Structure formats: C-alpha cells, structure tokens
Amino acid sequence: MTHHESALLRRVLGEELSEAMWFGLGGGIGFMYFVFEYAGEPPHLSVIAQAHPEPMLARALDRAGVPHEIRHTGSAKVAERNLRAALGAGHRVVCRVDRHRLPWRPDFPFPEPIDVDVLDLDGDRVRLGDGDLSLEAFLGAWSAAKKERHQLVEITGTAGGRPDVAGAIKETAARLTGPVLGNNFDVNFGLSGMRKLAEQLGDTSTKQGWTRRFTDAGVALERLAVCLDVEYTAPAASRPLFAEFLAEAGEDDASRIYRASGEIWADVVSAARAGESYPRIGELVASAVREEERGVARL
Numbered sequence: 001m002t003h004h005e006s007a008l009l010r011r012v013l014g015e016e017l018s019e020a021m022w023f024g025l026g027g028g029i030g031f032m033y034f035v036f037e038y039a040g041e042p043p044h045l046s047v048i049a050q051a052h053p054e055p056m057l058a059r060a061l062d063r064a065g066v067p068h069e070i071r072h073t074g075s076a077k078v079a080e081r082n083l084r085a086a087l088g089a090g091h092r093v094v095c096r097v098d099r100h101r102l103p104w105r106p107d108f109p110f111p112e113p114i115d116v117d118v119l120d121l122d123g124d125r126v127r128l129g130d131g132d133l134s135l136e137a138f139l140g141a142w143s144a145a146k147k148e149r150h151q152l153v154e155i156t157g158t159a160g161g162r163p164d165v166a167g168a169i170k171e172t173a174a175r176l177t178g179p180v181l182g183n184n185f186d187v188n189f190g191l192s193g194m195r196k197l198a199e200q201l202g203d204t205s206t207k208q209g210w211t212r213r214f215t216d217a218g219v220a221l222e223r224l225a226v227c228l229d230v231e232y233t234a235p236a237a238s239r240p241l242f243a244e245f246l247a248e249a250g251e252d253d254a255s256r257i258y259r260a261s262g263e264i265w266a267d268v269v270s271a272a273r274a275g276e277s278y279p280r281i282g283e284l285v286a287s288a289v290r291e292e293e294r295g296v297a298r299l
Helices: 004-013 019-025 056-064 076-088 135-144 165-177 184-188 190-202 217-229 236-248 252-273 278-298
Strands: 029-036 044-050 068-071 092-098 113-122 125-128 131-134 152-155
Touching: 004 019, 004 056, 004 092, 004 113, 019 056, 019 165, 019 236, 029 165, 029 184, 029 190, 029 236, 044 217, 044 236, 056 068, 056 152, 056 165, 076 092, 076 113, 076 135, 076 152, 092 135, 125 135, 131 135, 165 190, 165 278, 184 190, 190 278, 217 236, 217 252, 217 278, 236 252, 252 278
Parallel strands: none
Antiparallel strands: 029 044, 068 152, 092 113, 092 152, 113 125, 125 131
C-alpha cells in the first residue's frame, strides 16, 4: 500500500481500478505548507502533498461514478444506528475518525481525520480493514473528528461508465496554479506554497526562516520527511503515484515530468533524514518547483 485513501478504495471496491487511478480521480497531487504556532508549544509544521482540502475519497467516488450516500449526525446513538443499518443492508461502509484515537495510532494533541473501512459490527466489537476495537473506542474516535463528526459513506452500488479522468487532471492543474480557498491563505497552496517552503528553508536571517524558527533541526527535518513520505501522501510527495495515473491516462509526457519531480522530492526526504542543512534542502525544493512548473504547463 502506498496511499491510504486510494488503497482503501481499491480494497473496498475491488481491483477494476488501480490504486494510481483512484488517486488521480480523488484529486491527485497538491501542496499545502503551513507552520502553526500555539502558546507554550514549539512550531508545528504541516505539509500536505495530496489534493487538499476537499476529501479525496468522496471526490474519487464521484468521478468514478460509484453510487454512494454521505451522512452526518451529531448524535452517537443515531450514528451507531446508521452504521448498523448500512452494514445490515450489505453495503460497504467508510467512516471518518480521528486517527489518533485508534489504539494502534500514536497519541497526538490535535485531532486529525482519517477514513477507515468498517467491515463488521458484532455486538460491542467493530472490525475495520486494518484492525478491530471496542464499539466504545470506535464511537470515541468517530465522535472526535469534529468538523465531520460521525461521517459515514455508504457505498450503494458499483462504478458505471468511464471515469472522469480529464476532469480530474484539469482540477489538479487548477489547484496547483490558482486559488484553493479563495482567501489570503492561498499563498500557502500549490506552486506558491512550494516556493514559500523553498524560500523559508533558505532564509537564515528573518524570524520566518527555518534557521530561527526551528531551532531543533532534527525534529523539524524528521517532521518534513514524514509529511512528504507518509502522512496525507504517498512516498516522494505522491509524485510517482501521480505519474502512474498520468501514464494510465495516456499523458506520457506529463507522466515523465512528474516521475522526475518525484525523484527530486525523494532526494528532499533523504536529505532531511540525513540532517542536511536547511539551505541545502531549500535548493532541492526549489529544483522540484522548477520541474513542477513544467508539469503543470503540460497538464
């Protein structure tokens, strides 16, 4: 498995579509770069290299033409009733929970949502695709995803017709080059966000630069590596997986560019894990940006 949502959809819906195709249909690559600062806490780096902030799973189902219903409720009792009804009808179910409330995930002070496939609810035990837990623990994790509390995706049919590959590619290009949120935070998204990351890595003098902002380089660089290789992404900032999607879509020139971009992002990850200097890693990110500018132009 290389990408969580895409692998989940392939597991739930079968092998008719590849993981790369599900990834592309869900929005493919993106880029978001933020540094969050809270009183009494060290700066917290967040880089998301996949499509964001629209949830990839629902977008992929729409573009693949898979019939489904999405439900929300503020009541845990109603949520449990909805879950039992969906499973009782023989439908496949995906729920959004707080990843850090799952017993096999590490503790973290802030909630982070993750989609999980629910296979069975037997008495007070819930069986998921990657483990099982008590109903009480599951409801706690399901209730903790505040913005999407008790979200349940009930898949009621199978894909019909040809997936909307062209629309997915167009949307990815727009996300990388234009407004994402429609406000001042858009500077942190897409190519603009990548450039900002490169500039702040290379900045050794101002308080926005990494040299002054992240005094514990080991922690900061490990977090950067995790963001680009593990969390909300596939390895190497999801670029190799996106290149596979483009190849399946017949976009061979663009696929080659994003494969090259993925090699650079892999170098960024390696350099971060090796503890190389912030400016050196900034140079690598800037090199990746130049490749991505070519890729977006091709898309």
